Amino acid sequence: MENGTEIPGQLSFKEKLADRIRKWLTRIPADEQLEFIHDWNIVADEYETAIRVLERHILEKERQSGRDKLTKLPLRELFENHVRGILEKTPEETPDITALGLVFIDLNNFKPLNDKLGHKIGDQAIQATAEIISETIRTSRDTDFFERVSKKEEVVDAGRWGGDEFLAAVELKRLDEIKIVAERLKDAIDDPKRQRQHGYTGSLPYSAAVGGLAFTLHQPQQQLLAVNVLAEKLFHLADQLMYKSKEEGRVHTGKAQVLPNMDVDPPEVEVCLSDEALS
Numbered sequence: 001m002e003n004g005t006e007i008p009g010q011l012s013f014k015e016k017l018a019d020r021i022r023k024w025l026t027r028i029p030a031d032e033q034l035e036f037i038h039d040w041n042i043v044a045d046e047y048e049t050a051i052r053v054l055e056r057h058i059l060e061k062e063r064q065s066g067r068d069k070l071t072k073l074p075l076r077e078l079f080e081n082h083v084r085g086i087l088e089k090t091p092e093e094t095p096d097i098t099a100l101g102l103v104f105i106d107l108n109n110f111k112p113l114n115d116k117l118g119h120k121i122g123d124q125a126i127q128a129t130a131e132i133i134s135e136t137i138r139t140s141r142d143t144d145f146f147e148r149v150s151k152k153e154e155v156v157d158a159g160r161w162g163g164d165e166f167l168a169a170v171e172l173k174r175l176d177e178i179k180i181v182a183e184r185l186k187d188a189i190d191d192p193k194r195q196r197q198h199g200y201t202g203s204l205p206y207s208a209a210v211g212g213l214a215f216t217l218h219q220p221q222q223q224l225l226a227v228n229v230l231a232e233k234l235f236h237l238a239d240q241l242m243y244k245s246k247e248e249g250r251v252h253t254g255k256a257q258v259l260p261n262m263d264v265d266p267p268e269v270e271v272c273l274s275d276e277a278l279s
Contacts, residue, residue: 068160070123071130079159083169083234084227091218094171099255101170101178102213102234103185104242105133110164113204121202126164128198129189129208133158133166135198136188137181167238175214175255182212182251211241212253221258224269230258233271240273 066078074082086100107129114122137158158168170181188194189208215234222230237256244252254273261268 068130071127071160073130073134073166074157074159076159076161079157079161079167079169080228080231080235082157082159083231086169086171087217087222087227087230089217094217096173097171097217099172099175099178099217100215100234101168101172101181102215102238103168103170103178103182104161104211104213104235104238105129105166105168105185105189106209106242106246107164107189108207108209108246110206113202113206117202117204121200124200124202125195125206126160128195128200129164129166130158130160131198132188132194133168133185136185137168137170167235172214175216178212178214178255179251179253182210182253186210186251209242209246210251211238211243211245212251213238213241213256214253215256219258221260221269224260225258225271230271237271237273 066075066081067073068075083100083102089097107125110122110125113125158166161167168181168185170178172178186208189210190205192205195205213234225233234256237254241252241254255276256271257274259270259272261270
């Protein structure tokens with residue numbers, strides 16, 4: 001069955017056992033055969049109904065899990081919830097964490113690659129990228145940051161934002177760690193050898209545009225914004241840095257700040273890139 005319907009050319013549960021039932025009937029007295037068939041049909045119908053209910057339950061659980069079937073990464077909604085959870089943490093809950101890092105990743109020239117080599121190869125590129133992102137962040141040990149991540153994997157999460165776009169959320173001890181993360185990710189994703197190691201068989205190598213944003217947690221002005229609004233503004237800034245990377249061909253990183261805008265009445269709170277950009 002597939003989504004509660006019979007797959008063409010495939011026998012149902014009842015049909016598969018029909019031959020066995022006929023053989024069993026030859027061993028049952030004639031006056032008991034009708035009763036047996038009646039009872040059997042009831043059991044078979046209930047079994048098939050239970051299987052359909054189970055299949056629907058599994059599909060619903062997969063939908064609710066928010067996981068991408070191709071990469072197994074969280075989809076946008078689940079990833080956004082993860083980031084909001086970080087922003088909601090109190091200083092007591094994050095004594096060793098200074099900032100939230102967001103790394104926005106977009107594959108360069110993915111559409112031409114997908115069109116020329118086919119969707120199968122395109123899917124391989126998406127899967128390979130997802131694996132490289134997770135592997136790079138979770139196994140690198142050249143800095144204190146990556147050492148911490150390797151020992152406590154829950155401090156980082158990556159998600160598929162949509163299409164060929166990915167996001168990583170990282171809890172940072174220092175603002176400049178965002179540069180380490182972003183540059184390491186770009187180097188890893190752009191490496192043809194790493195791409196092949198993760199199952200990419202296309203004849204065209206691909207690369208990524210990477211933008212990294214660092215945001216100091218627990219800023220006083222942060223409390224003036226709803227968490228979902230703050231998260232959305234941070235995603236937007238990280239996206240801007242990624243597009244700057246795409247235009248110039250190198251990693252761009254920066255830090256976000258929350259500032260009051262006194263030029264409007266009533267005053268508003270803005271989230272913007274600091275002039276003291278990291279790159």
